[in-house]
Amino acid sequence: MEYLKMLKHTMETLVDVHKRLLDLVREKQHILIKGDTNDLQNMVNRESLFVVEIQKLEKKRNLLVQEFLEQKGVKGSSFPLEEIIKMEDDTDTNATIIIIAKQLRILIQEITQINESNQQLILTSLSYVQYSMGMLVLKEPAIGYGPNAVNRYSNLLDAKV
Template sequence: MPLQPLIESLVRLNDEHKSMLKLAQGKKDAVMNNDVDNLIQILNHESRLMKRIDQLENERQEHCYAYIREKGIKSLLNLNLTELSRLVFDPQEKQQLKDIQLELANTLHELKQLNDLNQQLISQALAFVDYSLDLLGASPGDEPTYAHPAGKTNSTNRAGLFDAKA
């Protein structure tokens, strides 16, 4: 089958994205449990996996170009899978291509949702850390109540627990 190398590269690409999905779940757990060491390990593994996905994407593109050339098209069009499936006339190959396209799309959608959730969790964690530092750095004279601006003095009594300018 002339389309088989492309389908195999898409299957490997989907498998690597599923691995990314597992890492994203682990990242979510690490952020929720405040496990920084595990988060760093996951990020390192994720970086290596991204390089592998990039290699597989280049391989997929090469197989796509090879298939297009085999069909007699001399242009190096950057076709997506839907456009490429229009060039496939064998019903079995066309179905295989559509199946892996759907599976890959579902995996990528799930990965995007989990990454969006992780981004929100990290933003919330950073906001909490910032709020906590503000509380620790506040001086005892800072009252959370209203004071007339004319009655305020520009001097501060003492620095907070942490020197914010350091």
């Protein structure tokens, strides 16, 4: 039972971190629209700190699940959350864990959708930059040795003396 309470606490912390990450991702979207590269770099650095924190919490969650399964004498490395909860009789903790898991799934979906939107903003911005650079840079004629090749400069040996 202790493992499930610790799992519940870890998942609550995961939800909290994901909520903060969601706020950050939304803020990042506004920065992308504004086009401020300094703020964007700062945002990416902050985002990576959240990712590290989430990875640590995920490791802790996986470890708790493994220990819980070992305590119950169950062999295997991965089970759906619903099956793990069925192994314990504490209905309050079980119900809370299910609610937390749903919140976590919803948060992850929102973060994914906003990140996909941000990716489209970045791709649009990059294509605009490429287009602008193409307008500013003169295109060099192709150089080659084929029958259509153009000699761009005269050679000293080709000059009449």
